[in-house]
Amino acid sequence: MTVKAATTLSGRIARTFGDPLVTPWAELTHTFPSATRLASLTLDDVASRGIIASRSRSILALAAKIADGALVLAPGVDVDQTMAALREVPGIGEWTAQYIAMRALAWPDAFPHTDLGVMKALGETTPKRVLARAEPWQPWRAYAVMHLWHSPKPKEAT
Numbered sequence: 001m002t003v004k005a006a007t008t009l010s011g012r013i014a015r016t017f018g019d020p021l022v023t024p025w026a027e028l029t030h031t032f033p034s035a036t037r038l039a040s041l042t043l044d045d046v047a048s049r050g051i052i053a054s055r056s057r058s059i060l061a062l063a064a065k066i067a068d069g070a071l072v073l074a075p076g077v078d079v080d081q082t083m084a085a086l087r088e089v090p091g092i093g094e095w096t097a098q099y100i101a102m103r104a105l106a107w108p109d110a111f112p113h114t115d116l117g118v119m120k121a122l123g124e125t126t127p128k129r130v131l132a133r134a135e136p137w138q139p140w141r142a143y144a145v146m147h148l149w150h151s152p153k154p155k156e157a158t
Contacts, residue, residue, distance in 0.1 A: 009049065009050065009051055010032070012049040012050060012051075013032070013038075013046070013049055013051075014029075014030040014031065014032045015029065015030050016049055017033040017037055017038065017041065017045075018030035018031045018032050018033045018037075019031045019033075034067075035062075035063045035064075035066035035067040036063075036067040038059060038060065038063035039060065039063040039064040039066075039067040039068075041060065041063075043056050043057060043060065046059055046060060054090075054091055057090060057091065058089060058090055058091030058092060061089045061090055061091075062086075062089050062092065065085065065089065070085070071085050071086070073100060073104040073105065074104065074105070075104075075105055075106040079101055079105055079107050082101070082105060083098075083100075083101055086100060094112075094113075094114065095112045095114050095115060098110045098111055098112040098113070099112050102142045102145065107142060108139060108140050108141075108142050108143065109138055109139040109140065109141050109142060110141065110142040111134055111137075111142065111145060112145065113127045113130045113131045113134065114127045115145070117148065117149050118130060118145060118148050118149070121148035121149070121151050122148065
């Protein structure tokens with residue numbers, strides 16, 4: 001899924017299940033629903049927003065784990081345990097677990113090595129080579145990811 005598609009779908013979820021919000025920004029109209037609110041929804045509720053069934057199930061399963069306290073996404077939690085719990089959620093793989101660790105857990109060594117933007121910025125085509133290139137950056141690989149996402153892309157050979 002592209003960032004643009006994810007933004008569109010999360011906007012639909014916010015507008016449908018979040019609370020209205022008054023702001024000076026026309027684009028910001030609703031809060032994002034809480035995990036408890038999302039966990040209370042049905043598969044049809046979520047899928048009706050244009051989200052495929054498998055992704056809808058993942059959203060509901062993740063929301064349920066957070067709502068019942070089985071999973072806490074906050075800085076200071078045990079990163080290894082949290083990432084293992086994330087990977088147990090159907091539909092959450094390594095990229096998503098690493099991304100959540102970087103953003104929600106504020107883990108400075110999170111490294112979504114399968115990310116296409118990271119691979120393109122490094123001029124690499126395999127995740128294994130990306131990991132090898134990033135070894136010297138430990139334990140600060142999340143900072144490298146942010147830099148790579150904002151770096152100019154290498155020019156295509158002509």
